[in-house]
Amino acid sequence: MSGIINREIFLDLRHSAKHLPDTAPVRRLLRRGRSAHVFNDEATQFIVTQAIIDRGEWTGVVRRYERYGLLFTESIGNRIDPDGSTVSLFYGEVKIDAKNRYHVIPRTRPSQE
Numbered sequence: 001m002s003g004i005i006n007r008e009i010f011l012d013l014r015h016s017a018k019h020l021p022d023t024a025p026v027r028r029l030l031r032r033g034r035s036a037h038v039f040n041d042e043a044t045q046f047i048v049t050q051a052i053i054d055r056g057e058w059t060g061v062v063r064r065y066e067r068y069g070l071l072f073t074e075s076i077g078n079r080i081d082p083d084g085s086t087v088s089l090f091y092g093e094v095k096i097d098a099k100n101r102y103h104v105i106p107r108t109r110p111s112q113e
Contacts, residue, residue: 005053005068009096015103019045019077030082037089037106039077048076048092049104056094062111065095069110077106 018025056068075088
């Protein structure tokens with residue numbers, strides 16, 4: 001790999017669906033009274049992932065995940081609240097675990113402890 005993340009990392013498919021609109025994991029989060037952070041679509045999720053891997057910024061280790069992020073000028077997704085209200089999201093974050101598995105999340109800002 002080239003870019004800011006210059007080692008081999010592997011997509012952790014267990015987390016991908018919960019960040020895509022109208023999937024069972026998103027509906028489950030909302031039913032349980034939790035917010036869901038979803039990308040506009042799967043193509044946006046892929047574009048954001050590549051952009052972060054290529055030119056993202058290391059933001060540290062938070063809750064045992066190495067994190068890289070990037071602020072976008074256009075909305076990459078939405079936070080959907082259980083009441084149906086939404087907030088546009090412009091920040092993407094790649095989380096990498098100790099086994100080099102990663103997943104990407106649309107967020108409002110970098111994660112904090």
